[in-house]
Amino acid sequence: MAQDKERTRRALLELLRRPGNSTCADCGAPDPDWASFTLGVFICSTCSGIHRGISQISKVKSVQLDAWEPVEVEFIASTGNDAAKAKYEQKVPPFYYRPTASDCQVLKDQWIRARYARKEFIYTERQEPYSAGYREGVLWKRGRDNGQFLSRKFILSEREGVFKYFNKHDAREPKAVMKIECLNATFQPVKIGNPNGLQVTYLKDNSTRNIFVYHEDGKEVVDWFNAIRAARFHYLQVAFPGASDVDLVPKLTRNYIKEGYMEKTGPKHTEGFKKRWFTMDDRRLMYFKDPLDAYARGEVFIGSKENHYLVLSGLPPSTQGYHWQHGITIVTPDRKFLFTCETEFEQHLWIEAFQKAINRPMLPQEYAVEAHFKHKP
Numbered sequence: 001m002a003q004d005k006e007r008t009r010r011a012l013l014e015l016l017r018r019p020g021n022s023t024c025a026d027c028g029a030p031d032p033d034w035a036s037f038t039l040g041v042f043i044c045s046t047c048s049g050i051h052r053g054i055s056q057i058s059k060v061k062s063v064q065l066d067a068w069e070p071v072e073v074e075f076i077a078s079t080g081n082d083a084a085k086a087k088y089e090q091k092v093p094p095f096y097y098r099p100t101a102s103d104c105q106v107l108k109d110q111w112i113r114a115r116y117a118r119k120e121f122i123y124t125e126r127q128e129p130y131s132a133g134y135r136e137g138v139l140w141k142r143g144r145d146n147g148q149f150l151s152r153k154f155i156l157s158e159r160e161g162v163f164k165y166f167n168k169h170d171a172r173e174p175k176a177v178m179k180i181e182c183l184n185a186t187f188q189p190v191k192i193g194n195p196n197g198l199q200v201t202y203l204k205d206n207s208t209r210n211i212f213v214y215h216e217d218g219k220e221v222v223d224w225f226n227a228i229r230a231a232r233f234h235y236l237q238v239a240f241p242g243a244s245d246v247d248l249v250p251k252l253t254r255n256y257i258k259e260g261y262m263e264k265t266g267p268k269h270t271e272g273f274k275k276r277w278f279t280m281d282d283r284r285l286m287y288f289k290d291p292l293d294a295y296a297r298g299e300v301f302i303g304s305k306e307n308h309y310l311v312l313s314g315l316p317p318s319t320q321g322y323h324w325q326h327g328i329t330i331v332t333p334d335r336k337f338l339f340t341c342e343t344e345f346e347q348h349l350w351i352e353a354f355q356k357a358i359n360r361p362m363l364p365q366e367y368a369v370e371a372h373f374k375h376k377p
């Protein structure tokens with residue numbers, strides 16, 4: 001008996017070493033140590049928790065800690081991560097967001113449910129909520145000034161090229177119209193204080209506006225997210241004819257490079273340092289009084305080293321006033337921007353984020369953005 005158990009255990013560990021099984025089938029995290037013996041996949045512990053929520057189709061066990069029956073191991077041997085991928089991801093639309101290990105819970109949760117429970121990527125008619133080019137529904141939207149969430153009607157229309165919302169359900173005129181061209185969406189559950197919190201930003205007259213929304217139902221909010229990605233994908237296909245999916249997909253939505261509090265001072269460097277919430281979105285460093293502000297108070301464009309942008313650790317020796325200890329100086333062709341961080345670790349992370357932008361050569365369209373910032377008073 002003990003020998004049989006040992007043999008089963010060894011067979012299971014052997015399977016884990018097969019190509020395809022070395023990363024979580026669902027989020028790609030390395031070294032998965034759980035498995036679903038009804039779906040035949042190896043998964044990480046986070047994803048195994050989500051599989052417990054669909055226990056009618058997925059039964060999970062720990063590779064190391066649970067006892068395994070030979071028949072369960074044989075089933076996994078007959079499937080595995082690669083075979084499951086071939087089966088459950090037959091028709092994933094190119095724009096559909098595939099979560100990674102660092103993504104929030106709702107994205108992983110809905111990816112797993114869409115894959116195995118709803119089988120959305122086997123039956124394409126189930127993709128209609130995000131593939132039809134038109135979507136209408138109600139989302140809870142954070143009020144601009146009072147911070148209260150109110151239910152609002154939203155419409156996403158690829159034909160009109162817009163995402164819009166209405167203040168009253170029977171209103172004819174939308175409260176805001178956001179062009180798909182300059183729309184971004186990113187899940188921000190911690191910042192918004194809701195597990196399904198989605199931040200939608202858009203550019204209006206070259207300045208960034210934020211709206212914060214959620215839906216109680218994880219499927220609904222992830223469908224909205226993928227509908228926005230579909231609209232962006234179709235817009236970019238027209239704007240950049242001949243560009244491949246591989247080129248376009250990374251442009252559909254952007255996660256921020258870094259966010260957090262720093263202190264900043266004004267152009268004369270004598271105004272004193274003020275604590276602000278900073279968001280690094282590609283080359284745009286925006287700052288807000290509060291993380292959930294509708295508008296950025298200001299922005300700093302960060303170009304490349306070829307264009308005379310430089311990031312330095314520390315502040316100029318003449319800097320006055322009380323401020324956090326760990327300084328950062330960004331040198332642009334126009335002026336120096338001074339920031340301070342509360343900890344050395346934060347300082348390190350911010351410098352790394354700025355350096356990334358500075359080390360990357362500028363794209364032709366980024367010069368137009370830079371020009372706009374140069375002419376700003």
Ligand SMILES: [Zn+2]
Binds near residue numbers: 028043
């Ligand atoms: Zn995982």
